[in-house]
Amino acid sequence: MDHRMKTISHGWTVTAYIFLIIFTLITVLPVLWMLYSSFKPMGEIMMHPLRLPSAPTLANYRKAFEYGNLVVSFLNSVFYSGISTVSTVLLALGAGFALTKFGYKSSKVYFGFFTLGLLITVNSVITPLFIMETSTGLYNTRLGVVLPYIAFGLPMAILLSTSYIRGIPDALIEAAVIDGADYVQIFWKIILIVSTPVMATMAILTFLGNWNEFLMVFTLTSGDNMRSLPVSINSFAGRLNEDYGLQFAALVVGTVPMFILYLVAHESVIKGFGEGALKE
Amino acid sequence: MPRLNKRASYLTLLLPAFIIYIGIIIFPILVSFGLSFTEWKRFKMTGFNGLDNYISILTDPVFQRSLWNNVQIMLISVLGQIPLGIILAYLLHRKWVRGTKFFEFMIFLPVTISSVVIALLWNRVFSPVGIYTTFVRMITHNPDYVVKIFESEKFAMIPVLLVLLWQYTSLYMVIFLANLQRIPSSVFEAALIDGAKESTIIWKIVLPALSTVIFTCSVLAISGSLKSFDLVYAMTAGGPVNYTYVMALYLYQHTFTFHNYGKGSAVSIIIVLLSVGLISLVRGIYDKAQKKFE
Incomplete structure (x- = not known):
């Protein structure tokens, strides 16, 4: 045997x-x-x-940096992904706190609305979004990219934050209320601190999604100075480029920043993706 | 006063997220729905045209081909990425090999790379100076071999599908691995002591335990495959001719090249409806399967 x-x-x-x-x-x-x-x-x-x-x-790298608009695009990518990730995480934690610990009946309705967003993809709103942005002057601005990034990050982030915050003991919050803290203070001083593990998951999923996003920057901006890394790489090193060395250099530049993050934080990245889909 | 304070705090915490979300996702969907019944000529709305947009889209051979290509992407996602992901996760989970962390790290790498980079990289891999081509030349001793499948009307999607398999399989691997780790290891040990075969373990323990997450992943895969744009756009841009067109490209063309916002919106609505319909279908299958297991 x-x-x-x-x-x-x-x-x-x-x-x-x-x-x-x-x-x-x-x-x-x-x-x-x-x-x-x-x-x-x-x-x-x-x-x-x-x-x-x-x-x-x-x-190849020298040429790629000279003609490929890579530095500006890199900085734009950092800006778009950074600002929208911080905002998404904070807003989602705030909403998660409100939806789980206040006991209002309307919470369920709001939550339902947010989860509906999980099924809605960028291309189902891109036409009206384009029209809205061109008519309000948001087209080809950084705010015009960051706002949709936040909106599309919210459903998943709120799903994660509500299921985490629901698990925080009510006693912790009640004790703070008795001590005279108001809800906004409780949010900053208790919820945010206790939620650091889920914050990391939310931040990683949101940041990676935004960093590699293509369609919105591609359609909602037009100037070279507004482009993100994937969009610049596509226009510079795209299918029509015949200089393979140059193309490879640009592709490596597009891969390295995320690879470094992955190298440093691969445990949390893998855990984040593994758990992201668990929370149902 | 405290009551007012509570209500005000509730709204302060909730409304910023809610307003951004409603303004950028829900409101545009409604606008999209309205626009899908309108006619556009030279950047201007010229009036309502009922279901004309839908009819002209659904009868357009280019759209039909796009739809079929999306179906292929969906099939490779649900029947390729997910089963392969389960196999990989299981092989890693059973600790038959050393260095599971290393394998996990390496195999997950593509998920961190942007679709645009992946598309352009694989174009090079299949190009006359690519590793794939050179490799085939070496084995077949045919120095003139080139990849021709891209020009094939029937099979042009195959390279795209393979790349999708390469790109996303490990995402499912990681999700399944996280879930396998929640099965108590005593369950496996008990089964092994009873002399259970590997196939019995898989069918009786692993798959039932994973059923919920397989369902979640299928939903993820379906909605993901209906929206695919980046990879196809950067890899083939729908070409040659329209052999690799997908619905999102069709939408892009009508909205941003022809500025026919009515038709573009109608495509959006069709994608949403398909997505909701297919997910309900999967939900139904899942519920039935659940009942059978119990």
Whole structure:
């Protein structure tokens, strides 16, 4: 019996290794290839597509930064994703507190409205949103990008915040009320502090979503100085670009910021995604 | 006074989020609905035209092809990404291999990369100087091999579908792994001591335990596949001809290229209705399956 079980699990170990190694290679090889090709001149990429660079050069990066509008786009991406993530998280925690700890009957209706948003995608509102922004002067402004980012981040964030805050003991809040604290103080001094774990999950999911977002910046802005990284990379290194080295360099620039974040915080990122869909 | 204070605090905390949400998501959906019955010529609304927009969209072969392509994306998401995600999660969860954290880290990487970068990278992978092409040339000893599937009227979507599989499978892997970890390990141990086969464990323990999250993931996959835009836009822009058109591209073209906001809005509404319909369908299947298990 024991022996049989050992051989069985041995078989599974081999299967598991083969499957996982193949999957890992398929995932990582294209990314690695992109990385080292970005240090090769165009001619070498054409002649020896797979070889490591014989004389690594930064020329592609120099050109990409010179013509690709990458610095401005990077800063825009930081601005759009940063501001909207902070706002989404704060607003969602505020709403989550209001919806779970105040005991008003209207809470259910509000909550229902917010969860409805989980089913609504950007392309179902993009036409009227475009018309609204062009007629109110929000078109091609940073506020005109940040506001929709916040709105689309809210449903998931509120789902997460309500289920977390519901679990905070009422006694904690009642004690503060007896001590004479008002609700806004309770929000800043208790709810925010106690909610740090869920805040991290919300922030990661929101930030990553915003950082990689394409359609809204693409359609709601027009100036080069308003573009985010994905949009600039698409117009600079898109399908029509024939300089492969330059294209690879731009793609690497688009990948690196998130990769660094992933490298530093991969445990929380993976946990965030794993748990994001749990909360139902 | 305290009562007033409470009500005021409630609204202070709730309303900012609610107003932004209503103003940017709910209100435009209603506007979209209204606009979908209007006719536009040269940037101007010329009046109501009833269901004309819907009829002209639904009878347009380009839209029909887009719809079919979205269906293909949905199928690869629900029947490809989710089962593969479950398999990967299970292999990692059973601790048959060392370095599970390493595998998890590597396989999850694509989820952090933007669709635009992924699309352009894979275009290069399949290009004449790409790794895929070079690799095939090496095995087949055919130095002139090039990837032709992109031009195929029937199969042009296949590269896009493969890339989607590459991009999102690990997202489901991570979700399923988190849920597998909530099954008490004593359950597995007890089954193994009883001499249960691996297949029994999967069918009797794992899948029932994951059923709710499989449902959630299917909803996620369906609504995600109906909205897909970035990857297709950057990878093929719907071409060649319109072989890889998807509904969101069709919408984009009508709103932003032709400035026919009526038709663009009608496409939006069709996408919303499809999404709600399909999710209700999945919900129904799920409820039936639940009853069977009990």
